Amino acid sequence: MKTARTLVTLVSVGASPLTALPLTAQDPGTLVIRGARVFTLAGPPIENGTVVVQNGKITAVGTNVSVPAGATVIDASGQHLYPGLFDAISSLGLTEIGQVDVTNDRQELGLFNPHLLAATAVHPASEHIPVARANGITHTVAAPQARPGGIGGQGSLIHLDGWTVEEMLIRPSVGFVLSWPTLGGGGSGFGGFQTPQRPFREIKREYDDRVKQLDDWMEAARRYDRAVQAGNGVPRDLKLEALSKVTRRELPLLVQANSDRDIRSAIAWAEKQNVRVVILGGRQAWKVKEELAQKQVPVIIGPTQALPGAQDAAYDEAYAQPAALSQAGVKFALSTFNSSDSRTLPYEIGNAVPYGLPQDEAIKAITLYPAQILGVADQLGTIEPGKIANLIVTDGDPLMIQTAYKHVIINGKDVSLDNRHLELYERYRARPRR
Numbered sequence: 001m002k003t004a005r006t007l008v009t010l011v012s013v014g015a016s017p018l019t020a021l022p023l024t025a026q027d028p029g030t031l032v033i034r035g036a037r038v039f040t041l042a043g044p045p046i047e048n049g050t051v052v053v054q055n056g057k058i059t060a061v062g063t064n065v066s067v068p069a070g071a072t073v074i075d076a077s078g079q080h081l082y083p084g085l086f087d088a089i090s091s092l093g094l095t096e097i098g099q100v101d102v103t104n105d106r107q108e109l110g111l112f113n114p115h116l117l118a119a120t121a122v123h124p125a126s127e128h129i130p131v132a133r134a135n136g137i138t139h140t141v142a143a144p145q146a147r148p149g150g151i152g153g154q155g156s157l158i159h160l161d162g163w164t165v166e167e168m169l170i171r172p173s174v175g176f177v178l179s180w181p182t183l184g185g186g187g188s189g190f191g192g193f194q195t196p197q198r199p200f201r202e203i204k205r206e207y208d209d210r211v212k213q214l215d216d217w218m219e220a221a222r223r224y225d226r227a228v229q230a231g232n233g234v235p236r237d238l239k240l241e242a243l244s245k246v247t248r249r250e251l252p253l254l255v256q257a258n259s260d261r262d263i264r265s266a267i268a269w270a271e272k273q274n275v276r277v278v279i280l281g282g283r284q285a286w287k288v289k290e291e292l293a294q295k296q297v298p299v300i301i302g303p304t305q306a307l308p309g310a311q312d313a314a315y316d317e318a319y320a321q322p323a324a325l326s327q328a329g330v331k332f333a334l335s336t337f338n339s340s341d342s343r344t345l346p347y348e349i350g351n352a353v354p355y356g357l358p359q360d361e362a363i364k365a366i367t368l369y370p371a372q373i374l375g376v377a378d379q380l381g382t383i384e385p386g387k388i389a390n391l392i393v394t395d396g397d398p399l400m401i402q403t404a405y406k407h408v409i410i411n412g413k414d415v416s417l418d419n420r421h422l423e424l425y426e427r428y429r430a431r432p433r434r
Contacts, residue, residue, distance in 0.1 A: 029055045031412055032067050035077035036393060040383040041368050051081065053389040056412035061383055074407060074414065076393050082363065083383055084138025084390030084410065085398065087342050088300045088335040088370035089155065089254070089280060092129055093122035093142050093168075095339040107145040107152060112217060114176050114246075115238040116153035118142045122165050130419035132342040133160045136398055138390035138410050140342065141174055141374065146256060149181035149210030151217075154242070155254060157376060159390070161410040170388070174374040175278065176246055180257040180266045181210035211269065218273050221247045252276035252375075254300075258309060260287035267297055278373055281337070283309040286321045289328035298331040298373040303341070303348040316355060322365065323356030333370035350399030362399060388412075 031053040038049035040061060052060040052068065067073060096103035105121035122142050132140075139159050146152030154173040162168035183203055221243035227234045228241075245251045255266045258281045267288075270277040279285060282299040285292060292299060304318045314320070325332045334349045336342045349362045357365075371381030379388050392398065393407035408415050 029412075030068050030071040031074070031389070031409065031414065032071045033074045033076050033081055033391070033393065033407075033409075034067070035075055036079045036081035038081045038383060039083075039363070041083055041364060042382040042384050048077075049081070051383060051391070053391075053409070053412045056389055058383060058385055058387050058389050060385060072414075074393065076406070078395075079406060080394045080396065080398075081383070082136075082392050082394065082398060083367045083381055084392055084408070085136040085345055085366050086333075086370045086380065087132065087137050087140040087345050087366070088333045088374065089143045089337050090132075090140045090335065090342050091142065091145075091337070091339040092132060092140050092160065092342055093124065093126050093158065093339075094118060094144070096123070096126055096128065098339075106143075107147070111147055111150035111213075112239065113144070113153045114151045114217075115242040116144065117156055117172050118144050118153055119156035119158065119165050119169055119172055122156070122158060122168065124162055124164060124168060126339070127420045128339045128342065129160050130416070131340075131421050132345075133408055133410070133415065134405060134417045134419045134422065135343040135346065136392045136394070136405050136408060137342055137345055138392065138408060139170065139380065143254070143337075144177050146177045146179035148179050149213065150179060151243075151253075152177045152179070154251075157374070159410050161413065161415045170379065171376060173245075173251060174376065175252045175254040176243070177280070178214075178253045178255050180255050180262050181207050181214075182257075182259070182262050183207050214269070215273070217243060218247060218275070246275050247273075249274070249276050252278050254278050254280050256280045258283040260284040263288050264291065267291065267295060270297075271295075282332075283318070283321075285330070285332075286317075286324040289325055289330050292325075293329040296331070298333075299325065300333045300335050300370065300373065301325070302335065302337050303344070304334070304351045305344070305348060319351055320355045322349065322352035322362070326357055326361050331369060331373060332365065333373055334365045335370070346398045347401055350401075353399065359397075359399070 034050040035048060038046040046063060049063055050065040052065055091106050094106040098104060108116060137160055141155040141157050143155035144153035154176050157171040157174050158168040221240045224237055224240035225244040246253055253275055255277050257263045257266045257279055263279055263285060279299040282301045285299045306318045308315060308317045336345050345366055349365050353359055353362050368381035371377040389409055389412040391409040392405055394403050394405055396403040
C-alpha cells in the first residue's frame with residue numbers, strides 16, 4: 001500500500017516546478033537544491049543560490065556552484081531555503097497519548113536515573129513525528145521528564161525520519177534533565193475541596209533535603225570518577241559513571257526551573273558545584289535576564305501561546321519574554337516541550353515578533369541557537385559545507401501560518417510530507433455529499 005501511494009504521489013505532482021528530476025541515471029547520494037533564496041544564517045541571504053548535498057552532508061553553497069552529474073535536482077526557483085527547524089526539547093517519539101500510560105515512555109520510576117538515554121524509548125512509528133516533520137521540524141531532542149528534585153535521564157538528539165532509532169540518532173546524549181526542587185507547595189483546590197496550606201518550615205526542610213541529595217550525588221560522582229581514574233578496581237556504577245560527564249563539564253544539566261527564585265537558586269548551585277547548566281522552561285527568566293546574561297547561562301523557554309505564569313503577571317508575559325531576553329544578551333531558544341504540539345513551533349516564536357523580537361532572531365531561536373546551546377552547532381543550525389543536510393524549502397516566511405512547506409530534507413533525503421492530519425483532511429474533504 002505504501003509503495004502504491006508513493007507512485008501515485010509521484011505521478012500526481014509530476015508537473016510541479018519543485019519536483020525532482022526523473023529517477024533515471026541519478027546518483028541517489030547526491031541532491032541539489034537550486035534557484036532558491038538561501039538563508040544560510042551564517043551570513044546574508046544568497047539570491048538564486050545552489051546547495052549541493054552528498055551522503056547526507058552539505059558540500060557546497062553559493063551562486064556559481066556546479067551540479068554534479070547524475071544528481072537529483074530540486075528546482076526551488078522563487079522559493080526560500082532555510083536550515084531545518086529544531087524543536088530543542090520535546091517528547092516526540094516518547095509520548096503518543098499523554099493520558100494513556102502505555103503510550104507514554106517519558107518518565108521512569110525512581111528519582112535519580114541519570115544513566116537512562118531517551119533514545120532507548122523512542123518509537124520511530126509515532127504518528128506525531130510525520131505531523132511535526134510536515135511543518136518543517138527536522139530534528140529534536142527527545143527528553144525524559146524528571147520528578148521534582150530528581151534527574152530523569154539524558155536527552156537524545158534525533159532526526160525526525162528513520163525506520164529505527166539507530167537511523168534517527170544524531171547524538172545519544174546532549175545533557176541530563178534535572179527538575180529543580182521548588183519552594184512551592186502551598187494549598188490547592190480540586191472539585192470544590194481545599195487542601196490546607198503547608199507550613200513554610202516544612203516546605204523549606206523538604207527543599208533543603210532535596211538540594212542536599214543533589215549535592216551528595218555530585219560528590220559521589222566525583223569520588224567514583226577519581227577512583228576509576230586511579231584504577232582502584234571499584235565496581236561499575238552506571239549512574240555515577242553517567243554523572244561523571246556532568247562533574248567533568250562534558251555535558252550540561254538541563255535544569256527545569258520556571259520562577260525567578262528557582263532560576264537564581266539553580267544558577268547559584270551550579271556555580272558552587274562547578275557544573276554547566278541550561279535553564280529549561282524559564283517562564284520568569286525575564287526577571288533575571290541580567291544575571292543570565294552576565295553569567296552566560298542559556299535558556300530554552302516554552303511556548304508563547306500560554307497563560308501567564310502567575311495571578312499578577314501581565315497577559316502578554318510569554319509573548320514579550322523572547323524580546324526581553326534577546327535585548328539583554330541572553331542566549332535563548334524556544335521549544336514546545338511537547339509531542340502533539342511540536343508542529344506549532346514556528347508559530348510559537350512567530351508570535352513574539354510583534355512584541356519586539358527581530359524576525360531574524362526569531363528564526364535563529366528555532367534553528368541556530370538551540371544547536372549552539374546544546375553543543376551541536378558544528379553539525380546543525382546553518383547552511384554551510386560540512387553540516388548535516390537538514391533543510392526546508394518554503395514558499396515564504398516559515399513563521400507565518402499561511403506558508404507552505406514544499407520540501408523537507410532530513411539527513412540529505414527529501415522525505416515524504418504525508419501525515420495523519422493530511423490523511424484525515426483528504427478523507428473528510430472527499431466525503432459523499434447528499
